[in-house]
Amino acid sequence: MSDAALVRRVLEGDPRGFTLLVDRHLQPCLRFATRMLGNRQDAEDVTQEALVRAHRAIATFDLEGNFRTWLFAILVNRCRTSLLQRSRYVRRVLTDDNAILDATADDPAGATEIRIEIERAMAQLDPDQREAFLLKHVEQLGYDEMAAVTGAGVSALKMRVKRACERLQELLGEVNDVAP
Amino acid sequence: MSHRDVGNNRRPVESETIDRVITALREPVRVRPAWRAALLAGIGDQSNGSSASTVARWSFRPVTALAAAIACMMVGATLAAFLFGRPQRDQSASDVLTNLTATMPMPGEHGTASVVRFVVVAPHASRVSLVGDFNRWNPAAMPMRRSADGRSWLLDVPLTAGRHVYSFSVDGDLTADPAAPQSGDDDFGVPSSVVLVGGKA
Amino acid sequence: MRIARLTFTLLLGSACVRSMHAQRPGMVPGAFPPADGRTQLSTAARQAITRLGDSLRAVRLPDAPLYSKAAEGVLKGADETRILAAVRTLARELGEARASLGANADEAELTAGASALHVGATAAMLAQLRDTQRSADGDNRSLAVPLVALVDLLARRVPAPMATAAIDSLVAQRAPAEDFAAFRAAVKDDILAGRTPEAAVRARTLGLPHNSEGRVRAP
Numbered sequence: 001m002s003d004a005a006l007v008r009r010v011l012e013g014d015p016r017g018f019t020l021l022v023d024r025h026l027q028p029c030l031r032f033a034t035r036m037l038g039n040r041q042d043a044e045d046v047t048q049e050a051l052v053r054a055h056r057a058i059a060t061f062d063l064e065g066n067f068r069t070w071l072f073a074i075l076v077n078r079c080r081t082s083l084l085q086r087s088r089y090v091r092r093v094l095t096d097d098n099a100i101l102d103a104t105a106d107d108p109a110g111a112t113e114i115r116i117e118i119e120r121a122m123a124q125l126d127p128d129q130r131e132a133f134l135l136k137h138v139e140q141l142g143y144d145e146m147a148a149v150t151g152a153g154v155s156a157l158k159m160r161v162k163r164a165c166e167r168l169q170e171l172l173g174e175v176n177d178v179a180p
Numbered sequence: 181m182s183h184r185d186v187g188n189n190r191r192p193v194e195s196e197t198i199d200r201v202i203t204a205l206r207e208p209v210r211v212r213p214a215w216r217a218a219l220l221a222g223i224g225d226q227s228n229g230s231s232a233s234t235v236a237r238w239s240f241r242p243v244t245a246l247a248a249a250i251a252c253m254m255v256g257a258t259l260a261a262f263l264f265g266r267p268q269r270d271q272s273a274s275d276v277l278t279n280l281t282a283t284m285p286m287p288g289e290h291g292t293a294s295v296v297r298f299v300v301v302a303p304h305a306s307r308v309s310l311v312g313d314f315n316r317w318n319p320a321a322m323p324m325r326r327s328a329d330g331r332s333w334l335l336d337v338p339l340t341a342g343r344h345v346y347s348f349s350v351d352g353d354l355t356a357d358p359a360a361p362q363s364g365d366d367d368f369g370v371p372s373s374v375v376l377v378g379g380k381a
Numbered sequence: 382m383r384i385a386r387l388t389f390t391l392l393l394g395s396a397c398v399r400s401m402h403a404q405r406p407g408m409v410p411g412a413f414p415p416a417d418g419r420t421q422l423s424t425a426a427r428q429a430i431t432r433l434g435d436s437l438r439a440v441r442l443p444d445a446p447l448y449s450k451a452a453e454g455v456l457k458g459a460d461e462t463r464i465l466a467a468v469r470t471l472a473r474e475l476g477e478a479r480a481s482l483g484a485n486a487d488e489a490e491l492t493a494g495a496s497a498l499h500v501g502a503t504a505a506m507l508a509q510l511r512d513t514q515r516s517a518d519g520d521n522r523s524l525a526v527p528l529v530a531l532v533d534l535l536a537r538r539v540p541a542p543m544a545t546a547a548i549d550s551l552v553a554q555r556a557p558a559e560d561f562a563a564f565r566a567a568v569k570d571d572i573l574a575g576r577t578p579e580a581a582v583r584a585r586t587l588g589l590p591h592n593s594e595g596r597v598r599a600p
Binding site: 015018019022026027030031034035040043044047048051052055114115118121122134137138165168169172173 | 200
């Protein structure tokens with residue numbers, strides 16, 4: 001069933017319609033928010049706020065439009081507000097010697113470390129660049145969709161993505177020079 | 181070597197790094213069932229509070245239909261007590277009287293959530309909320325609403341299958357559910373209650 | 382060229398991270414909601430808990446229970462030492478639960494397993510349940526329901542070996558969820574009626590009628 005059909009169900013008073021929409025879009029929303037804010041708790045709060053707002057405003061959704069784009073516009077806005085209000089982007093990845101963990105990690109050697117370095121690098125991007133990079137390459141929106149979501153022009157968005165890639169390359173590419 | 185659109189330029193060899201970044205960031209972030217349940221509960225409550233909007237409302241099965249369903253579910257207190265009346269404690273001694281929880285199985289999208297109705301009789305309270313491990317013990321997350329007769333406070337919460345520890349915050353004071361078993365693993369000297377929501381073994 | 386090996390080390394205030402003031406001093410936004418003026422966690426405590434959470438996530442253990450435990454302590458007005466001790470204990474128990482239940486244990490199994498350890502089960506008991514389940518079911522079913530039932534029995538002061546044996550027998554019989562529920566409810570009723578926890582469990586496991594499939598069913 002399409003997103004538009006589910007929205008119609010919601011508008012007709014079927015409570016399951018929104019649950020189905022949530023389950024379809026929850027994971028990508030949470031992923032974007034987590035990568036954007038760098039903090040799982042903030043991401044959950046923001047994703048929840050966005051979905052509550054979407055639910056309140058569901059009657060304003062244009063049934064001819066793209067629900068994901070519409071929802072992501074709300075989510076991106078919430079993320080921006082969160083970054084402004086909380087005035088912080090912290091990504092601490094630490095192990096605590098007191099964190100008594102003998103549990104075996106079935107992680108392939110080095111995979112966790114790579115993720116940590118990537119997350120650190122993402123933390124150093126300007127928010128606009130991070131946002132554009134995530135929308136383009138992680139959530140795989142087209143540039144026209146990104147323009148609708150962010151309110152920025154396509155050219156500006158392309159430049160942000162390019163700069164994000166260059167900066168990530170600077171931050172992470174130098175690690176490639178370390179001999180294994 | 182892949183060539184993807186990065187600012188309209190062909191990507192150099194260093195794009196392997198970017199490819200790795202993208203692969204890592206595309207990994208799904210797991211949705212915590214408890215958070216999802218709380219999110220849906222919040223949206224559901226929003227629906228119930230809205231009388232004029234066209235937004236969907238939660239629908240609940242009538243209480244009389246609970247009896248058969250209850251038998252299949254693990255509950256924190258008995259439905260029979262609710263239906264046939266339960267001797268109440270001296271109201272003059274405490275505002276928090278008998279309360280109980282009952283589960284109403286609601287086939288969720290994934291068949292894993294059941295709606296649990298939490299009820300507490302507290303006619304003199306001005307604000308009551310439900311706190312527990314499903315809402316990170318946040319008294320602001322799940323305010324309960326007064327019953328029609330004003331004597332009780334109610335809240336229906338979809339909970340995932342499993343064991344959930346909870347309490348009621350009655351005008352700021354934490355109170356365990358006297359009709360429900362205590363959690364038995366309290367770490368802080370203030371007992372809480374347990375509700376078990378059945379699932380598939 | 383792969384991204385080179387990196388040492389997974391303690392980095393507090395890493396220069397790689399851009400950090401600004403937290404909006405709510407003493408609070409981790411979202412993790413520790415306002416507690417109506419009750420105990421607030423210090424920055425150091427908050428950081429310690431966040432580090433523990435990060436460590437759990439790094440080895441794919443659920444971190445949410447830690448934050449829930451901390452929030453519970455804050456709401457209940459516990460002092461920081463006690464909250465940190467409870468959080469650290471829970472972190473350890475989650476690790477032990479996975480060591481006993483296996484790398485494929487899901488979050489429900491891990492949290493129930495950690496609860497069982499907290500109220501008196503041993504790692505060996507959890508491992509026994511997992512072995513029984515594998516023999517009976519080939520690891521196809523979740524142990525979450527049996528573990529939740531075990532926690533309930535232990536919380537009612539049923540001795541751990543007896544509680545484990547009772548649950549183990551139901552697992553071996555591939556009992557459905559309702560059977561665990563019925564067993565637990567029957568034990569609860571017997572205890573409320575005045576039986577000791579041991580007597581209640583003994584009565585419910587001995588001489589139980591078997592149905593035509595040979596499965597043990599609680600009356």
